Amino acid sequence: MRVLYILYGSAVLVGLSIAQYQGWSLARVNEVKNVPRSVRDNPGSYRSVYSSYHHYTGGK
């Protein structure tokens, strides 16, 4: 049992190290390939996948 736990714990720590080194994050981010260079000059030509997000309207 102890050996299994050591192996499991080591795997957790290795996973943590990879996550930290690679800069993983829990944030929801969408990766888009080949965005045209024209966006630099015409920002309005880019359509974000989050632009239709339902916005908060509220307070208490």
Place this chain on the structure above:
Amino acid sequence: MSTSGPTPPGKPQTRALNCPGCGAALTVRSFNNAVTIVCDSCHSILDAKDPNLQILQQFKAATDKDRPLIPLGTRGKIRGTDYEVIGFERRTIHVEGVAYSWHEYVLFNPYKGFRYLTEYDGHWNDCSTLKALPDVVSFSSPPKVKYLGETYKHFQTARASTSFVLGEFPWQVRVGESVEVSDYVSPPRVLSSEQTGNEVTWSMGEYMLGKDVWKAFRLSGSPPEAQGVYENQPSPMSGEVKSIWLTFAFLLLALVVLMIGFDLSAQNKEVFTGYYKYDSNQRGEASFVTDDFEVKGHTSNVELKTTTDLNNRWIYLNYALINETTGQAFDFGREVSFYHGYDSDGSWSEGSANDTVAVPSVPPGRYYLRVEPEGDPAYGMTYYTITVKRDVPQYSFYGIALGALLLPAILLSWRALSFEHLRWAESDHPMITTSGGDE
């Protein structure tokens, strides 16, 4: 479980005998050592010390007959010594109107004397009488006794009566006789005291698996499956709990070392800051791009912080972190809102005027941000700052890792506690008592 007192063994002798009750031939295995013999046919209890085998008691076994799992006359090896099963009895206690019975087997070796095997619901104990008295631990609750440096905790005290007998016994056995039995446990051992009047006999039992009993006596088939948790049954998690928490402490130390190491080695470097304003009244294209900036080092995260002057308002920002060279973009949206006020419950606040997000696994290169703010047209002007940092430690992963390391230790501890709870549930000292509990 406990056994009655022994009689010192002598050299075995055999003699042809017949039961004075029914005339059946008696098989006597320890003639000089037995105090009573029970006829296999009519179940008369005979005085083995009397040359005429005087009948001490006759009982009706027909309705109450019990069959030993190890037949009388079977020989086996216990702790390296050969023993023969010469006697068998069933004993019963009553707790809250419920009868609980166990079986005892008398084992005999002409040179080593007597020892006993007990069986209850598939749980076995190898028992022998003590040669010295245990010490009572003063002022302990529940009561405890100490024997050979080991402390035993009181488990149960009950009145046990003999309800069935067969074979030979080194004491004056009678059906119906009763003694007060107290058990003290320290798994895998149990100390039992049997009190009749002023006479107290102590014995020690050690837990045995049914398959080991079967192997010792070379019995065919398989032993009855053990039911529930027995009073001195060793916990399968015994020793594991301490070991796993000790290992957890080492893993936690490694986690802290990793955290310090990554904290010290992380760039955590600010690579861009921009100050902006957004007028939600203004019509037209709101999106814009920032100046480009260099993201250095190995593939790692990029943290983006939005600081606003929001006050009972919200703003939504569509962000795209775009690599100028490859065209790879990380697209995400952030809502920033901050509301506060005062009502009948007192003051309240919700949200925050600032927001931080980590964009994962961003390769090195030159990047710019495309920003598209949105807001309620009624709000007017919002001022905000965008700060970009490279390679920032993410502490949420340490929390997840800590949880993952804790989980097996907590589960094992819970299993060990459940096992002990089941063990003590049948005792005079249950771990959890109900309102109508007996403690």
